[in-house]
Amino acid sequence: MTVLQPAPGRSLQARLTLFYATGVYVAGIVVLAVVILPLAGIRSTVPAHSSAPVTITGTGQGIGPHQLLVGSAVALVVLVPVSVAAGWFVAGRFLRPLRAITATAKAISAGNLDQRLDLGEPVDELTELGHILDDLFARLEASFTAQRHFVANASHELRTPLAGLRTLLEVALGDPDADAGTLRTACQEALTLGGLQERLVTSLLALATSERGVTRRETVDLAHVVAGVLTSRRDQAAENGIDLALHLTPAVTAGDPRLIESLVTNLIDNAVRHNHPGGHVRITTETSGLRAAITVTNSGPVVPEDQLQRLFEPFQRLSADRHSGHGLGLAIVDAVARAHHATLTATARPQGGLSITVYFGSVPQPGRGHHPVARLAAEHSRQED
Structure with a gap:
């Protein structure tokens, strides 16, 4: 204004x-x-040549x-x-x-x-x-409107698995011929629905924590965070046939370690989940000028330019398939970036997929030495060999 x-x-x-x-x-x-x-x-009268007062x-x-x-x-x-x-x-x-x-x-x-x-x-x-x-x-009107939409969407997302779980249990209990195998199958499906709810609640909590802002600041190396996140994401990428390409150099910034880890996790999960078999994900960390940057580029379906900004809003998906996620990953990334006053840029690749870069403010890098990034890069090179 x-x-x-x-x-x-x-x-x-x-x-x-x-x-x-x-x-x-x-x-x-x-x-x-x-x-x-x-x-x-x-x-007033004064006699001539007289010294008397007026x-x-x-x-x-x-x-x-x-x-x-x-x-x-x-x-x-x-x-x-x-x-x-x-x-x-x-x-x-x-x-x-x-x-x-x-x-x-x-x-x-x-x-x-x-x-x-x-x-x-x-x-x-x-x-x-x-x-x-x-x-x-x-701005208050826009905030209240967004809050009402968020509550409505969250209620809808939570109600769907709850309704499915209730239907599953009612069918299992209402079947007089149900045996141990049938009940075991129902329990496994109930666990799957419960896991879906748990992940949704975890995502909602992460989004709320990100929007609350940064409550503590510590020195964080984006490359080290990526290394930690990939230890639990390599198997998922391998199962989907996703090739991970890494170019990690020290990128030191100051922020909340848990929020930054959440940002990196959701960037990588989004790149792996919204990909196609045999696709690729490239993760880069670097220091550009006075800023520490992380870039995640992935293959996948073509994203229309007019739909790109919508993906960073809560509960927004390109696909109606609920198995593709709750539509909260990029919203969490955007909230964490705003909480750290970081700059987020996203580009829809013509051949499909996205390229997302987040620029954080940089802090002086500690003395160089044996860095976890070097170990990760060496390990990745051995795996490629």
Whole structure:
């Protein structure tokens, strides 16, 4: 949002200062007129070549000191209600936008976030505040809308396996001829559905933790994190015939180790899960300038450009197949990146698949030596040989 700057000479402070200065100045003129004009008729007499002090006589159209004092007191008394009335009017005129802000803020609630102030002109500190609040209300409305959609989608995702589990158990218990083999099969399917629910709850917890923000910062090497994640992902990739290509160099950053590990895990899982048999996944870590970067590139189905951004929203899938995941992996990646103020770029590859890069802020790298990345690279080279 572009912050509107008050026009020169038209700010609220300048306008109030000008008005009150003018009011005091006019009031001073009135008081001086009341005091000085009658004095203009008072005559003074001084004998020629006399050293005697000046004497004031009461001749002419002037007034005496007593009448002058009374007139000044009356003028000051009259000035009090006049100045109060003028100040009341002016304050009310300039504080009208503040009343509009207060009334709108009272009218807004969680179910009524579409109201806006729309203060308009003139542009001063209060209208600038109104524009900022309008922007805040818009972001709050978007946040509440996204939250409602998230709750609805989460409820739907949780209800589906629960309904399947209940149906499975009802069928097994309602079969009078069910034997041990039938019950064992039902139990195995129930365990599968339970595992699906467990993974969904774990993903929801990871997403909520990521959106909460970074609560601690430690030095983290992205290459080391990748090495740790791949120890439990190599078998899954091998079962699907996915070739893993690694180019890992130290990429040191500062952040929450658990959140960064969650980001790397979901990047790799997404690349392996949304791939095709015989496909490939390339993982690169490097330090680019002052930033530590991780890039995961995978083959797979073609992703339309207009659908790319949608994949980073919760519960969004290209395929309706629930076995392809819950649609939370890339949403977690995006949430972790935002929590670390990292830059995330995603590109749909023309031949299919995605290329996703996350740039973290870099920290000074510790002394080089025997690094786990070197062991991982050597191990990968031996496996390729």
